[in-house]
Amino acid sequence: MTEAQQWVWTPVMELDELWEGDLTGVQVGTAKILLVNVDGQIRAYENRCPHQAWPLDQGDLDGRELTCANHHWVFDALTGKGVNPDDCALRSFPVKVDDDGMICVAVP
Amino acid sequence: MTTPVFVIVGGGPCAASAAATLRSAGFDGRLVVVAGEPVVPYERPPLSKDYLTGHLDGAELPVRPASWYAEQGVELRLGERAEGIDDRERVVQLAGGERLGYDALLLATGGRPRPFEGLQGSAGGERVAYLRTRGDADRLAERLRQGEPLVVLGGGFIGCEVAASARRLGVEVTVLEMAQVPLERALGAQVGSQLAEIHRDAGVDFRTGEQVQSVSETADGLVVTTDRSRLECGLLLAAVGMLPNTEIVTGTSVKCHNGIVVDEHCRTAVPGIYAAGDVAAHYHPLYGRHLRVEHHDNAIKHGAVAARNMLGEDIAHDDPHWFWSDQYEHNLQSVGFNEGCDEVVVRGSIAERSFARFCLADGQVRAVVALNRGRDVIAARKLIASGLRVSAAALRDESVDLRRLARAVVR
Numbered sequence: 100m101t102e103a104q105q106w107v108w109t110p111v112m113e114l115d116e117l118w119e120g121d122l123t124g125v126q127v128g129t130a131k132i133l134l135v136n137v138d139g140q141i142r143a144y145e146n147r148c149p150h151q152a153w154p155l156d157q158g159d160l161d162g163r164e165l166t167c168a169n170h171h172w173v174f175d176a177l178t179g180k181g182v183n184p185d186d187c188a189l190r191s192f193p194v195k196v197d198d199d200g201m202i203c204v205a206v207p
Numbered sequence: 208m209t210t211p212v213f214v215i216v217g218g219g220p221c222a223a224s225a226a227a228t229l230r231s232a233g234f235d236g237r238l239v240v241v242a243g244e245p246v247v248p249y250e251r252p253p254l255s256k257d258y259l260t261g262h263l264d265g266a267e268l269p270v271r272p273a274s275w276y277a278e279q280g281v282e283l284r285l286g287e288r289a290e291g292i293d294d295r296e297r298v299v300q301l302a303g304g305e306r307l308g309y310d311a312l313l314l315a316t317g318g319r320p321r322p323f324e325g326l327q328g329s330a331g332g333e334r335v336a337y338l339r340t341r342g343d344a345d346r347l348a349e350r351l352r353q354g355e356p357l358v359v360l361g362g363g364f365i366g367c368e369v370a371a372s373a374r375r376l377g378v379e380v381t382v383l384e385m386a387q388v389p390l391e392r393a394l395g396a397q398v399g400s401q402l403a404e405i406h407r408d409a410g411v412d413f414r415t416g417e418q419v420q421s422v423s424e425t426a427d428g429l430v431v432t433t434d435r436s437r438l439e440c441g442l443l444l445a446a447v448g449m450l451p452n453t454e455i456v457t458g459t460s461v462k463c464h465n466g467i468v469v470d471e472h473c474r475t476a477v478p479g480i481y482a483a484g485d486v487a488a489h490y491h492p493l494y495g496r497h498l499r500v501e502h503h504d505n506a507i508k509h510g511a512v513a514a515r516n517m518l519g520e521d522i523a524h525d526d527p528h529w530f531w532s533d534q535y536e537h538n539l540q541s542v543g544f545n546e547g548c549d550e551v552v553v554r555g556s557i558a559e560r561s562f563a564r565f566c567l568a569d570g571q572v573r574a575v576v577a578l579n580r581g582r583d584v585i586a587a588r589k590l591i592a593s594g595l596r597v598s599a600a601a602l603r604d605e606s607v608d609l610r611r612l613a614r615a616v617v618r
Binding site for chain 1: 257271275504529531533538540581582584585586610
């Protein structure tokens with residue numbers, strides 16, 4: 100996490116706007132970020148499928164299962180690890196909800 | 208007890224999927240993959256798309272890195288061909304003379320392009336291309352870079368994808384499709400026609416209902432004669448289908464009929480011999496008959512099912528078929544089989560190229576073809592699997608979340 104500590108926390112959206120089971124894409128500087136709300140737990144990943152770089156916010160979130168819309172690669176939305184295929188992973192970013200209920204993401 | 212030996216013949220995603228499944232399911236015997244081609248098992252979908260245009264590096268093609276096979280103790284026999292089988296002695300005969308005994312054998316030999324029969328005299332050589340292997344793609348890419356006009360014979364998926372890639376490279380492209388509508392059986396007439404329009408908008412001379420009569424070679428190119436016209440080009444891609452590689456079972460008791468005949472478990476009728484992927488004429492329990500499917504997802508799933516059954520399980524492959532095709536900026540997907548359907552519902556707009564077209568039988572979604580609607584396809588897969596009856600109105604209504612419709616049942 101030492102690297103992350105040098106990064107800047109950027110508020111991106113209100114937690115109230117990202118419902119449980121919802122996913123959305125946001126831009127932080129030049130970084131395209133995917134936010135998911137898995138039963139109240141927020142995660143932030145690069146909004147880019149490791150398969151062919153399609154944006155993941157066009158996909159589907161069902162429980163912990165995140166599916167890319169174009170070729171149906173499946174990921175564990177809580178860990179970012181590939182489920183099918185299982186030899187890949189999403190790039191994740193530190194994320195937190197601040198005292199004002201804002202989702203904040205740390206990007207380089 | 209001696210160590211069991213499993214042999215996989217084939218070097219595509221199906222073979223890789225089977226090998227990975229065997230190891231992850233705990234098979235610790237000897238595992239040999241006779242790959243045929245001189246490279247580690249690789250993904251074929253990019254060969255007509257990003258790999259062909261140079262937007263994807265060859266290093267990205269392997270299904271799994273070479274190191275994976277070493278770590279997992281999988282013997283990769285690259286560039287070695289299996290020529291035949293002695294099904295009584297349970298031996299695979301390799302081209303080099305080696306006889307490889309097996310306890311279980313998986314045939315994932317895939318297919319090869321159907322040869323185009325209309326070549327006159329010596330026509331052919333470097334100006335006539337086919338696309339199946341990485342080597343084919345390398346040769347085709349090299350020719351495309353020379354920028355000469357391309358004629359594509361056949362408006363199927365390979366033909367359409369290569370046409371799109373060639374346009375991306377700035378090549379002048381003509382597609383010749385015999386039928387009035389391309390891919391009508393797979394997509395339906397409306398969607399097939401829209402696909403032809405997409406190509407025309409991208410500058411492809413996409414001709415339907417036109418039949419090639421002959422192709423001959425001149426000093427500086429090819430001349431293609433059809434029932435309507437005469438075309439000159441520098442390069443011809445023959446994309447007129449695929450023939451399953453079944454020769455390996457010649458002389459055995461394994462049955463072939465449009466592929467190697469297997470049951471729902473990917474088993475042939477000969478003990479210990481399995482077949483999977485493009486080469487397998489698989490009995491699909493959902494559709495009640497043997498189908499041979501030439502798509503990536505099918506190859507991966509067949510490989511996994513065959514592997515588990517090789518280990519003594521009794522698993523059927525009964526997933527509705529799913530495939531995709533990427534052309535230009537468009538993503539096309541299809542799930543299921545529209546045979547026997549009595550109702551068609553379109554969600555979105557075919558003309559606007561954003562739609563999901565559902566085929567229903569007795570109120571149940573059986574198949575969907577979608578353009579640029581991947582999220583609807585994910586929901587449709589669940590709907591199809593659920594067997595739930597849904598109303599046409601709900602499917603058509605864009606304010607109804609399909610995922611909720613599907614979730615209501617699945618959970």
